[in-house]
Amino acid sequence: MRATRDAPVDTMGCQTCPDKDAAPKVKRYHALISLMLSSQTKDQMTSAAMKRLIDHGLTVDNILKTSDQKLGELIYPVGFWKTKVKYIKNTTQILKDQYGGDIPATVAEMVKLPGVGPKMAYLTMDVGWGKVEGICVDTHVHRISNRLGWLKKPTKVPEETRVALEEWLPREHWSELNWLLVGFGQQTCLPVGPKCGGCLNKEICPFGKSQLRYSKNKKSPKK
Numbered sequence: 001m002r003a004t005r006d007a008p009v010d011t012m013g014c015q016t017c018p019d020k021d022a023a024p025k026v027k028r029y030h031a032l033i034s035l036m037l038s039s040q041t042k043d044q045m046t047s048a049a050m051k052r053l054i055d056h057g058l059t060v061d062n063i064l065k066t067s068d069q070k071l072g073e074l075i076y077p078v079g080f081w082k083t084k085v086k087y088i089k090n091t092t093q094i095l096k097d098q099y100g101g102d103i104p105a106t107v108a109e110m111v112k113l114p115g116v117g118p119k120m121a122y123l124t125m126d127v128g129w130g131k132v133e134g135i136c137v138d139t140h141v142h143r144i145s146n147r148l149g150w151l152k153k154p155t156k157v158p159e160e161t162r163v164a165l166e167e168w169l170p171r172e173h174w175s176e177l178n179w180l181l182v183g184f185g186q187q188t189c190l191p192v193g194p195k196c197g198g199c200l201n202k203e204i205c206p207f208g209k210s211q212l213r214y215s216k217n218k219k220s221p222k223k
Contacts, residue, residue: 001200007183012047014038015127015179019054028103028128029095030058035120036087040079043186049075060101063092087115107133118159126175135169136178137162140185147189147207 018030038046091113110121123136137158151164202208
């Protein structure tokens with residue numbers, strides 16, 4: 001169902017945002033910034049903001065020289081853009097002062113950066129450093145893993161889902177799981193109104209089975 005790789009995450013996800021011609025250190029910075037922007041924001045909006053930032057000059061030194069007002073204009077209208085301006089500026093200063101303008105090379109250091117949570121940290125490690133330290137669990141992965149019954153018991157937050165998935169999922173599949181399920185969640189297993197009828201997993205998915213039963217048993221509205 002994901003063979004065509006034509007979901008928004010495939011063409012506008014964080015792995016596509018960095019400038020291909022930039023130096024490795026700058027590319028890693030781009031990956032981190034794109035993920036900081038992506039929280040509560042659609043891929044289309046994040047991608048557009050990243051293009052504006054790159055055109056402006058998305059480097060540690062240049063962002064520190066950029067005023068908060070200008071940075072806000074560049075990333076608007078991503079979700080919580082005012083807060084993200086502060087996070088980006090504070091994080092960028094830390095990168096310059098403590099990491100020589102590069103990003104941290106461990107998850108433990110990454111999550112200490114302002115505005116960077118576990119999901120961002122694991123994906124940044126994968127995209128930026130090529131290190132698979134854990135499964136990146138966002139709302140799509142969290143929702144779908146619970147719907148498919150992949151967990152021993154339902155989880156309430158993404159971090160619980162990450163731990164539960166890593167207990168059984170072979171490590172060689174950790175890297176691909178995020179883009180696989182994010183795209184699936186964007187196109188088929190939607191948060192509201194999932195397309196269970198056309199899903200190839202409907203016969204093995206507890207949630208899908210319940211949705212189909214509900215559709216069959218639903219009474220037709222009275223005329």
